[in-house]
Amino acid sequence: MKIGVPKEIKNNENRVGMTPAGVYELIKRKHKVYVQANAGFGSGFFDEDYEEVGATILNSIQEVYTSSDMIVKVKEPIEMEYELIQHGQVIFTYFHFASSETLTNAMIKSGSICIAYETVEDADGTLPLLVPMSEVAxxxxxxxxxxYLEKPIKGRGVLLGGVPGVPPGKVLVLGAGVVGIQAAxxxxxxxxxxxxxxxxxxxxRYVNDVMPNHVVTEFSSEYNIRNRIKESDLIVGGVLIKGAKAPKLITKDMRPGTVIVDVAVDQGGCFETTRATTHEDPTYIIDDVVHYCVAxxxxxxxxxxxxxxxxVTLPYVLKLANEGWEVACKNSAPLSKGLNIVKGEVVYKEIAETFDL
Structure with missing residues (x-):
């Protein structure tokens, strides 16, 4: 198979879809890999690193899309990429369709096979391709x-750890999944x-068993959330509903200088006041509350x-390359759940329900 690794063009996105080590594994199995020039530069991987393992470097993103049966990338295609995607081409990446009707309609129109990292699901319900990025986030x-709690950036001026004689800051984490546990x-x-x-x-109960005593657990209800947000210095939103929009769990009843970090922004966000931001302009302030909502x-x-x-993606990339997407998804239940849109048809229930398709 011919696999393409384009350079990410979303604002300040420096990741790349595959490392030279991953490309090596594909080349070793007689696949052809096309990497766009400087695609790995932001991650510390150079064109010569890819050439050394057998990849072909192409100068433009257009060449990569035109030459490839499957595209492996990190973030969802943005508008300038829509017309580059070919009918029947496999696109393997994070899509988060539920947060963008425009993207959903564009991929339906493209006739491509959209396999989303975030909905590949193991038998136990875990999302193996989402876990590492959730850990990082x-x-x-x-x-x-x-x-952003620092006063020059309009925060409350609170040091999270406190100092002797001064209480530590209070952190509220919404969601006890991978994001929530890592944040806590x-x-x-x-x-x-x-x-x-x-x-x-x-x-x-699991969190209570593994965390130190100054991490406390509480059942999430609207009443409890309303009470906690009034006294919190930093609030982290880490709620995930597979393939669907995140629920709006919070109101504006926060004290001035509170910082909220919405890790669920890719899925629409779990704060009422969330709107996606970029690393270039990461925050905004509403009602004296600092919002960090970088997508x-x-x-x-x-x-x-x-x-x-x-x-985590390499085993699935190899399976798709070795077997083709139809056989690979038929033989792999986790991979089959990654199918979101197939040749113009939405095949993932939550996305269809989100946009009434």
């Missing part, structure tokens, strides 16, 4: 939140007082993110 949410772990490591909320009591948070640490992503 969860940890980054505290790193970024702590920075980082916040606890800084010495903050952490409350993590979820509706899954089994998950809350590609892991793109800020591209080396870590690219290696972590290739670690």
């Amino acid at each position: 969860g940890r980054m949410s505290i790193q970024q939140g702590a920075k 772990k980082m916040a606890a490591g800084l010495g903050a007082h952490v409350t993590i909320m979820d509706i899954n009591m089994k998950q809350l 590609n948070m892991p793109g800020a640490v591209p080396y870590t993110s690219t290696v972590a992503l290739t670690n």
Whole structure:
């Protein structure tokens, strides 16, 4: 098969769809890999690294799309890429269709096979291709939140860990999944007082068992959330509904200088006031509350993110390349759940319901 790795063109997206190590595994199996010039530069991988393992470097994104049976990338195609996608071409990437009707309609029109990283699902319900980026984003949410709590950036002027004689900051984490647990772990490591909320009591019991004593769990209800947000310094939104829009879990009843970090922004966000931002312009302020809603948070640490992503996507890329998408999805239940749009037809229930298709 001919596999293309284009350069990401979303604002400040420095990740790349595959490392040279991943490309090597495809070349070793007699596949052809086309990599756009400088595609890996932002992640610390250079054209010569790809050429050394047998990849062909192409100068333009148009050449990569035209030459390839399957495109492996990181973020959803943006408008200038829509016309490059060919009928019957496999696009393997993060799509997050539920947050964009425009993207959904464009991919329907393209006639391509859209396999979304975020809906590939194991038998136990875990999302193996979403986990590493959720781990990165969860940890980054505290790193970024702590920075934006500083007064020069319009935060409350709170040091999350406090100092002797001064109480630590209060962190509220909504969702006890991968993002929430990683956020709580980082916040606890800084010495903050952490409350993590979820509706899954089994998950809350797990968090209670593995986290230190200054991380407390609480059942997530509107009443409890309303009470907690009034006293929190940093609020992290990490709620995920597979393939669908995130629920709006929070109101505007926060005190001035509070920072909210919405990790669910790719799925529409879980705060009422969420709108997607970029690394170039990451925050905005509403009612004196600092909002950090960058839609590609892991793109800020591209080396870590690219290696972590290739670690988990490579087995699926190899399966698709070796068997073709139809046989691969037929033989692999997890991969079949990654199918979102096939030659103009939406085949993922939650996306169809979101847009009444």
